[in-house]
Amino acid sequence: MYAPTLGLLLAGAGSALAALDVDFKSTASIKAAAKDVAFDVMSYYKGNRTGKILGLLGDKPPAGEYYWWNSALLWSTMIDYWRYTGDDTYNAVTVEGLTAQNGHMADRKGIPFLHFNWTVGTGNDDQGFWAMAGLQAAELGFSNPPAGQPSWLDLAKGVFEALAIRWGLDATVCSNGGLRWMIVPMDAGYNYKNTISNAVFANLGARLARYTGNTTYGEWADKSWTWLTEVGFIDADSSVFDGAHVEKNCSDLNPIQWTYTAGVLIETAAFMYNETSSKTWLNRLTALTNHTLSHFFPASILAERACELPNQASKCTGDMRFLKGILLRSLASAAPLAAPVREALDSAGVLKATAEAAVKTCEGGVRGRECSWEGEVGVQEEMNVLAAMMGVLAQGGEGKAVGKQGAAGSGGQSGTGSGSGNGDGSQGGSGEAGSGNEGAKSAGATVKAGMAMMFGGLVAALV
Ligand SMILES: *[C@@H]1O[C@H](CO)[C@@H](O)[C@H](O)[C@H]1NC(C)=O
Numbered sequence: 086m087y088a089p090t091l092g093l094l095l096a097g098a099g100s101a102l103a104a105l106d107v108d109f110k111s112t113a114s115i116k117a118a119a120k121d122v123a124f125d126v127m128s129y130y131k132g133n134r135t136g137k138i139l140g141l142l143g144d145k146p147p148a149g150e151y152y153w154w155n156s157a158l159l160w161s162t163m164i165d166y167w168r169y170t171g172d173d174t175y176n177a178v179t180v181e182g183l184t185a186q187n188g189h190m191a192d193r194k195g196i197p198f199l200h201f202n203w204t205v206g207t208g209n210d211d212q213g214f215w216a217m218a219g220l221q222a223a224e225l226g227f228s229n230p231p232a233g234q235p236s237w238l239d240l241a242k243g244v245f246e247a248l249a250i251r252w253g254l255d256a257t258v259c260s261n262g263g264l265r266w267m268i269v270p271m272d273a274g275y276n277y278k279n280t281i282s283n284a285v286f287a288n289l290g291a292r293l294a295r296y297t298g299n300t301t302y303g304e305w306a307d308k309s310w311t312w313l314t315e316v317g318f319i320d321a322d323s324s325v326f327d328g329a330h331v332e333k334n335c336s337d338l339n340p341i342q343w344t345y346t347a348g349v350l351i352e353t354a355a356f357m358y359n360e361t362s363s364k365t366w367l368n369r370l371t372a373l374t375n376h377t378l379s380h381f382f383p384a385s386i387l388a389e390r391a392c393e394l395p396n397q398a399s400k401c402t403g404d405m406r407f408l409k410g411i412l413l414r415s416l417a418s419a420a421p422l423a424a425p426v427r428e429a430l431d432s433a434g435v436l437k438a439t440a441e442a443a444v445k446t447c448e449g450g451v452r453g454r455e456c457s458w459e460g461e462v463g464v465q466e467e468m469n470v471l472a473a474m475m476g477v478l479a480q481g482g483e484g485k486a487v488g489k490q491g492a493a494g495s496g497g498q499s500g501t502g503s504g505s506g507n508g509d510g511s512q513g514g515s516g517e518a519g520s521g522n523e524g525a526k527s528a529g530a531t532v533k534a535g536m537a538m539m540f541g542g543l544v545a546a547l548v
């Protein structure tokens with residue numbers, strides 16, 4: 086992939102080739118290394134160059150290498166980078182990237198983070214990861230979107246409401262609920278209910294509940310978690326499985342466990358526990374954290390067990406190589422909010438062990454510090470290593486706290502600040518149906534109207 090001559094040329098030109106070297110006892114050393122890795126992460130971002138698409142790492146396969154949601158992970162990682170290090174070098178390009186993909190079209194009422202370029206082939210989980218990045222920006226008081234663009238909070242709320250409508254569409258199968266994977270029926274995967282889509286929905290609900298104080302969001306988080314348990318996607322041991330098919334009434338469970346699904350759910354439970362102090366959420370949180378630390382950290386080092394360990398027949402795909410960083414960032418996010426997570430992490434010591442192992446892989450490429458994983462190099466490996474280092478920073482108490490709407494020094498300005506585009510995303514295809522459990526359960530007509538608007542919009546967008 087890299088022409089060796091280029092490395093020799095650079096080395097010959099006097100460029101310092103030095104493997105990444107971190108003293109994990111020193112916060113300054115971790116931050117300095119994180120700065121190098123953040124630079125290397127962003128070296129993969131070409132979306133702001135002429136002829137490329139703003140906000141994206143690249144086109145989706147087979148034309149390109151990256152799925153649309155991968156770029157949401159890039160921006161979430163860069164928001165976290167600023168959170169834990171205070172370095173705002175990439176804030177402007179992050180705002181530009183997130184805004185470019187926010188789906189806002191001045192002439193059209195649309196659902197946020199679903200630009201018609203990307204509607205086909207997009208899952209509820211994909212759209213949800215973009216909303217999670219937006220919500221993270223709101224919670225942390227990240228730089229605001231430009232004037233005339235919807236606020237970070239409105240974007241997250243708009244996606245949440247769209248997901249809430251879609252949740253209620255299958256009242257007779259699969260334990261009477263749950264989101265499907267894909268959004269439009271023409272996509273393969275529309276017949277599949279997957280855990281991650283529901284986990285992302287619960288995550289948005291939990292975080293919106295804490296950020297806004299509106300308990301309706303928390304009820305949805307609880308309803309989603311309960312459903313995941315009832316349908317068997319989370320079992321009694323807190324194993325979290327991939328999903329199952331609608332035409333089989335979700336009886337054909339796919340038992341693969343992924344790191345990121347557990348991570349998104351741990352963060353969900355941590356936010357709900359923090360907001361409510363509820364025993365139910367505490368139990369969910371401790372059980373899932375326990376399972377995750379023992380299952381995904383064999384020998385204390387994070388592994389994507391479904392495709393990484395030597396006993397697995399096939400290697401992780403490009404998409405799968407993104408997942409570990411999500412779990413690491415979720416643990417970092419959960420720790421400050423919930424003492425049980427902090428205690429479990431402190432006693433297990435897995436974040437430091439993982440970060441130390443991760444950093445040791447960073448010794449290749451033209452700068453001599455490129456990170457690799459099972460022979461692969463890419464933005465995934467750089468993002469995962471950055472996430473691992475941020476985990477150690479978070480465990481050490483570094484990083485800006487997540488705020489609440491309207492609170493001083495928090496992201497409170499997001500909901501009310503720019504006065505822009507409030508009518509944009511939040512209303513798209515949702516109307517009153519997104520407003521609560523009863524809404525989605527009983528108001529079939531409203532839901533259908535919402536769907537008609539969604540697909541009407543889609544068809545309009547495609548012709
Ligand atoms: C694109 O973003 C990078 C940050 O990764 C920045 O250094 C560069 O100046 C930006 N280019 C343009 C044309 O905005």
Ligand SMILES: *[C@@H]1O[C@H](CO)[C@@H](O)[C@H](O)[C@H]1NC(C)=O
Pocket residue numbers: 137138139185186200202
């Ligand atoms: C949509 O696709 C067009 C054509 O490739 C591109 O110019 C535009 O930037 C894309 N917009 C988004 C939001 O992806």
Ligand SMILES: *[C@@H]1O[C@H](CO)[C@@H](O)[C@H](O)[C@H]1NC(C)=O
Pocket residue numbers: 257258259260334
């Ligand atoms: C679907 O599965 C649920 C849970 O196992 C069961 O209660 C329900 O009767 C099934 N529905 C159909 C239509 O088979």
Ligand SMILES: *[C@@H]1O[C@H](CO)[C@@H](O)[C@H](O)[C@H]1NC(C)=O
Pocket residue numbers: 368371372375
């Ligand atoms: C989690 O693990 C800790 C320490 O091993 C243990 O004390 C606790 O009971 C466990 N909690 C649950 C819910 O499994």
Ligand SMILES: *[C@@H]1O[C@H](CO)[C@@H](O)[C@H](O)[C@H]1NC(C)=O
Pocket residue numbers: 358359360362421422423424486
């Ligand atoms: C919620 O998080 C805040 C900020 O870290 C912390 O001060 C508070 O004690 C947490 N609440 C609970 C119930 O753990």
Ligand SMILES: *[C@@H]1O[C@H](CO)[C@@H](O)[C@H](O)[C@H]1NC(C)=O
Pocket residue numbers: 246299300301302519520521
């Ligand atoms: C709480 O959120 C729900 C769902 O978006 C919304 O319908 C309701 O009006 C909100 N309640 C308040 C008091 O803002």
